Amino acid sequence: xxxxxxxxxxxxxxxxxxxxxxxxxxxxxxxxxxxxxxxxxxxxxxxxxxxxxxxxxxxxxxxxxxxxxxxxxxxxxxxxxxxxxxxxxxxxxxxxxxxxxxxxxxxxxxxxxxxxxxxxxxxxxxxxxxxxxxxxxxxxxxxxxxxxxxxxxxxxxxxxxxxxxxxxxxxxxxxxxxxxxxxxxxxxxxxxxxxxxxxxxxxxxxxxxxxxxxxxxxxxxxxxxxxxxxxxxxxxxxxxxxxxxxxxxxxxxxxxxxxxxxxxxxxxxxxxxxxxxxxxxxxxxxxxxxxxxxxxxxxxx
Numbered sequence: 001x002x003x004x005x006x007x008x009x010x011x012x013x014x015x016x017x018x019x020x021x022x023x024x025x026x027x028x029x030x031x032x033x034x035x036x037x038x039x040x041x042x043x044x045x046x047x048x049x050x051x052x053x054x055x056x057x058x059x060x061x062x063x064x065x066x067x068x069x070x071x072x073x074x075x076x077x078x079x080x081x082x083x084x085x086x087x088x089x090x091x092x093x094x095x096x097x098x099x100x101x102x103x104x105x106x107x108x109x110x111x112x113x114x115x116x117x118x119x120x121x122x123x124x125x126x127x128x129x130x131x132x133x134x135x136x137x138x139x140x141x142x143x144x145x146x147x148x149x150x151x152x153x154x155x156x157x158x159x160x161x162x163x164x165x166x167x168x169x170x171x172x173x174x175x176x177x178x179x180x181x182x183x184x185x186x187x188x189x190x191x192x193x194x195x196x197x198x199x200x201x202x203x204x205x206x207x208x209x210x211x212x213x214x215x216x217x218x219x220x221x222x223x224x225x226x227x228x229x230x231x232x233x234x235x236x237x238x239x240x241x242x243x244x245x246x247x248x249x250x251x252x253x254x255x256x257x258x259x260x261x262x263x264x265x266x267x268x269x270x271x272x273x274x275x276x277x278x279x280x281x282x283x284x285x286x287x288x289x290x291x292x293x294x295x296x297x298x299x300x301x
Contacts, residue, residue, distance in 0.1 A: 037188075037255055038264040038282065040295075045073055047090065048266025049254050049277055050155040051188035054162060055181040056086050062299045064229060071163075072277070076300075085165045086178060089152075092274045093159035098123075100152045100159060101135040113139040113146075126153055126182055134179075147171055151179040155189070157275060191252040191267070198263065201283070201290040202251045209249040214239045220292055222284055227294030247272045261285040262293065 035041040037048045043058035060075040065087070077084040093100065101121035108116050116139040124134040132153040139146055149171050150163040162182050164175050194202075201220075208216040218236045225232045248271050255266035262285070267278040284293035 036257070037266050038257060045075075045088065047073075047088075047160075047277075049189055049268050050090075050158055050160065051185040051254075051266075052155075052160060053181075053183050053185060054086075054088065054178075056178050060086065062228070064299050083167045084175060087163045087165065089159070089161040089163065090277045091159055092157055092276055093154065094157045094274070097131060097133045097152065097154055097159075100133050100161070101137075104135060104150060104152075104161065104163075105137055105139075108137070108139050113141050115140045124151060126151075126184070127180060128183065130184065132182075149176060149179065151182060153182065153184070155184060158277065188266075189254055191254055192256065194253050194256050194265075195258075198253075198256070198265075198283075198290065202253075206249040206251060209243065209246050212243050212246065214243060217243065222286055222291035222293050224284075224296075225292055225294045226296050226298070229298045230294070245272065251278060253278075263290075 035044055035046055037046045037051065039046070040062070043055055043060075045054050045056070047053070056075055057077070059078055061078060063074045063076050063085070065071045065074045071087045072090050073088040075086050089104075093103070095103070098121075101118050105116045105118055116137060119136040119138055121133070121135050124132040126132050130153050132151055135150045135152065137148040137150070139148070144167065146165050147168060147170065148163055148165045150161045152159055152161040154160070160182065162179050164171060164178060166172075166175060193199075205217070205220050208220070214236060217239055218232065221232045221235060223232060225235070250270045251267060252270070253265055253267040255264075257264040263283050265278070265281050265283065269276050269278050282293045282295060283290050285291075
């Protein structure tokens with residue numbers, strides 16, 4: 001069997017995660033000063049696993065993410081031209097941190113960008129001293145020049161990269177400080193035990209993933225499923241494309257928030273391709289059975 005390249009591993013892990021473990025930042029009104037992992041509060045993003053937070057301008061609007069590049073969250077400055085954006089990548093990355101720059105550039109080439117150039121690639125650190133890597137790129141997207149700067153840090157074999165993109169000739173002082181907001185939160189990344197019926201649901205889903213039976217997999221989704229603009233039918237089409245290589249699939253839950261006939265989960269999945277992020281997800285009980293429900297939000301395409 002041909003060994004998958006690192007870039008293909010990252011891409012497949014993102015596609016697998018985008019299916020069963022999708023973003024569930026339900027935007028709700030809250031008086032809590034610190035948002036939990038399943039709430040998207042304007043200006044603050046909280047990742048379920050590995051647990052970290054970032055901050056960005058409160059008036060920026062969530063956009064559809066470029067999952068083929070490993071991106072799991074994107075916001076952009078108001079306006080139709082998306083002149084400034086923030087994209088967050090979370091992916092399996094067993095290589096050293098100093099290898100990230102070229103892999104990030106390769107991901108953009110895979111998306112169709114041309115004249116991708118690594119302008120600078122140097123060591124840095126987060127505010128708490130965690131080693132990081134600062135990478136600056138330039139690339140043409142459909143003939144338009146984009147300037148990008150990313151700050152990447154690792155948590156085990158997972159890499160977290162915050163990338164600022166802009167149509168400006170040079171990133172301004174109003175944008176680069178966003179990168180320094182990345183902060184890991186300890187104590188939320190270890191597996192915990194969930195109620196028996198939730199575990200049964202997860203085990204059955206994993207079993208159906210390995211069986212490659214798309215109909216059985218999709219049956220675990222509510223007909224009302226909606227997750228950042230993605231609906232049940234789109235999930236079925238996606239599984240038909242990516243389920244073939246799945247030879248093993250297991251789930252570890254690191255956070256669990258019950259809410260009556262709904263629940264929120266965060267954690268990770270383990271498969272042939274390695275360990276991947278389980279995007280914090282909402283599930284709902286319908287006719288006595290748990291189903292994937294999504295965050296019930298549309299986003300700008």
